[in-house]
Amino acid sequence: MTGIAVIGTGYWGKNHVRTYSELLSEGLIDKVVICDINEKRAKELGELFRIDYITDYRKILNDPTINGVSIVTPSPTHFHLAKELMEAGKDVLVEKPMTMDIAQAEELVKVAESTGRILMVGHIFRHHPAVKELKQRIDLGELGSIRIMLGNRFSFGAPRKDMGVIYALGIHEVDIFCYLVNKEMPLSILADTRCSLQDDIEETAMIAMDFGDTTGYAFESWIMPAYGKHRDLVVVGSEKVAKIDYLKPQELHIFDMRIAEQDIQDNVIFSVENEGSYTIPIPYAEPLKEELCHFIECIASRQEPISSGTIGMRAVRMAEAALMSAKEGKKVLF
Ligand SMILES: NC(=O)c1ccc[n+]([C@@H]2O[C@H](COP(=O)([O-])OP(=O)(O)OC[C@H]3O[C@@H](n4cnc5c(N)ncnc54)[C@H](O)[C@@H]3O)[C@@H](O)[C@H]2O)c1
Structure with a gap:
């Protein structure tokens, strides 16, 4: 069972939501939940794609039906969200830039190693x-x-x-x-x-x-x-x-x-x-669909993503x- 959450449904996050909803209808994943602190935005998108929405990401932390999370919030928020989610046992795809400074990027790579979680970065190209x-x-x-x-x-x-x-x-x-x-x-x-x-x-x-x-x-x-x-x-x-x-x-x-x-x-x-x-x-x-399919494969196979945390860290x-x-x-x- 692969359950996915998307945190952040703004300009770019809505593309993650649309693409995961395609993967859901193709049977490649079993569940999608969307999360945005802007309730109006989350509700509209949830209704459009017939997907459940929440406004507090902390509900994802203890949800056993969610194993992978796309973080598509503004970049300064990536560090604390990715860290908390990996520490809660979730595999993470964090959008680029992974963090806004190198110390935070290095720490995320260490957290992924110590928790055994997949850390992928949205280097879509x-x-x-x-x-x-x-x-x-x-x-x-x-x-x-x-x-x-x-x-x-x-x-x-x-x-x-x-x-x-x-x-x-x-x-x-x-x-x-x-x-x-x-x-x-x-x-x-x-x-x-x-x-x-x-x-x-x-x-x-x-x-x-x-x-x-x-x-x-x-x-x-x-x-x-x-x-x-x-x-x-x-x-x-x-x-x-x-x-x-x-x-x-x-x-x-x-x-x-x-x-x-x-x-x-x-x-x-x-x-x-x-x-x-x-x-x-x-x-x-579509490059984004290729990227999200790769994330899902990595969740299942535990292989290192081709746009791994280390790749994201070097880019930062x-x-x-x-x-x-x-x-x-x-x-x-x-
Ligand atoms: N890979 C790409 O080609 C690509 C393209 C565009 C943007 N991005 C990246 O995607 C990220 C988001 O960019 P954007 O342009 O969509 O930003 P945006 O401001 O349009 O959207 C961000 C959304 O995150 C929500 N949000 C903020 N904090 C939150 C929290 N704690 N919990 C839940 N929701 C929260 C906001 O309400 C907003 O809806 C950035 O890191 C950006 O660099 C990547």
């Missing part, structure tokens, strides 16, 4: 079909050696007040760059931020991550209407270049292009080799380093 396809092709050497990774996330909307773009968006890039090149951490991070609207809460950031042979560049902004809601990733290899539009999980674009080098009498000549571009179709799967460490780099105006070395 590790569950994105096009990212998984790209990762396989990189590992097989199809792109050659990876020279540059470039991630862009632009939108135009009211900025969050609880965190800036580094913790809200850049946390995805820092994790995905490490994932794609099989590294736990970069050698260094250099970042620059702009806080035009709120003191100390950046609405635009540029992050450069040095991995030695490869550099990852991330550009995040909430005040950029020029591209619509824009989220993409470009990976430049020595043999081919790949591009993903994160909003289209069913497509991976390949540019069969490279800069060739020829050594003619001690003189290096560069030339462009262009064999065209094409799109690889990928069977459609990198986000913290990026903020420190921007503040101090210098590279942070690991």
